[in-house]
Amino acid sequence: MNHKIRFPERTDLSTIADIERKCHAKLKETAWSEQDFIRFFGSNQTRAYVLEEGEGNVVGFILLNFADEEELVITRLSIHPDYRRSGFGSHLLSLAVKVGSNKLRRSLVTSYVEWADKESQNFYSKNKFQSKISENEEKIAFSFILLDKDE
Secondary structure: OOEEEEOOOHHHHHHHHHHHHHHOOOOOOOOOOHHHHHHHHOOOOEEEEEEEEOOOEEEEEEEEEOOOOOEEEEEEEEEOHHHOOOOHHHHHHHHHHHHHHHHOOOOEEEEEEEOOOHHHHHHHHHOOOEEEEOOOOOEEEEEEEOOOOOO
């Protein structure tokens, strides 16, 4: 795999939004627009990364929110459908775990997944995230425990 992870640039916005639309086409959750991504990137409590395959071909992205002092939340993780099952999603997930534990010292990395999104549920389970019903019960929380609270 010839790929790299980097921070997104403004020129990546249309590609990111296109990947978002393709990934959310079958779900009731609304895909984000370019303006939604601009608002997300503008926050000082978020971090975003894109994954490039080859030279400049963005095939996926991950958006992280670290507003909570205990939990790093994966706001979005999307891989273009043509590049799925290539390990790219797991690679971005590993990055989130590394950022959460090493840089931000969070005790959990969590993603909230729709009930109907069985593909994402299987993905997080395969990557050793534990599931539980979230407080609003509209989604399932998949968490990866980073630090024992007693440490």
